[in-house]
Amino acid sequence: MAILFIFILVSLTLVNCQTDSDNYVGSTGNCKDMLQGFINGQLASALGSLQLENLRKEFQRSLDDKDSEIKELRRETESLKTTIEEGFAGGSYFTNKGAAAEPLCLPPDPEWGLHTESADNTRGYVYGAEYEFSTLTDSRKNLHEHDVPCAVCRVKQRSVVITIPARKSCYPGWYQEYTGYLVAGYHGHEAATQYTCIDVNPIGIPNSQGDQNGKLFYPVESRCGSLPCPPYVNGRELTCVVCSI
Known part of the structure; x- marks a missing residue:
């Protein structure tokens, strides 16, 4: 989808460049520079978005793995008690x-040994x-x-x-x-x-x-x-x- 969008924009830009070159002498070089800059910018944006999405997915996988490790550690710890x-x-x-x-x-459930039944003031x-x-x-x-x-x-x-x-x-x-x-x-x-x-x-x-x-x-x-x-x-x-x- 991103590549198709860039292709359409490039085509429109080429048409504009052709029109400009018919009306203005020496405008072709400037148009090429503009087109090259436009293409570079769009490609960088598309690649950047793709890389960002991949990083987001990788980060989420890392969080899921860490959450699983923590839950497993808790289960192991509880089993030790x-x-x-x-x-x-x-x-x-x-x-x-x-x-x-x-x-x-x-x-x-106390268990008794030798004992007396009466209280004694000489005890703890x-x-x-x-x-x-x-x-x-x-x-x-x-x-x-x-x-x-x-x-x-x-x-x-x-x-x-x-x-x-x-x-x-x-x-x-x-x-x-x-x-x-x-x-x-x-x-x-x-x-x-x-x-x-x-x-x-x-x-x-x-x-x-x-x-x-x-x-x-x-x-x-x-x-x-x-x-x-x-x-x-x-x-x-x-x-x-x-x-x-």
Whole structure:
């Protein structure tokens, strides 16, 4: 179609050149130059359009191939994950001075060894955990004072798992297990706590809302000073991501 269009235009130009040469002495050379320039321009335009279309198709094929690779990688990554245990998050009471810092994931089917039935004041204690999200303004606020579920997972063919605070994505070369928000105990409470990365879409144990306390999970925000701002922002809640390699 493009070649036919160029041929018609060239024919019209030749007619005009012939007419001009009959009326003006010395006009033939200028007409040839004009015709040559016209032909070169049209051919360049046609070839350019063809090359552009080929590049567009090649780019789309590249995108399709990359999308397929990403989907396959996700399928392979998901197949490597195995849930070992699902249960209830717990830990020490938030005001206990001798509290254990780390949270626990307690199974729904405990097995008992030697034990006594009565409570004893000379022991360490384990309580359930609650979200303390009353100050949030997003949907997570609805989980305030709900009990916290948990899961322990195993990732095959990975030797290292790390939690990176203040990131929502892993650095190149690492696989993302999940992303979420950083939580810990309230800074004014006596019990020691650890930073924990909870899922970006946390859930609560159904029908568990109630101010029972125990191990408490509060949002964690950055505070400027010894922490440089920027890049950090004073008072902003911190994200987190769990990565493996």
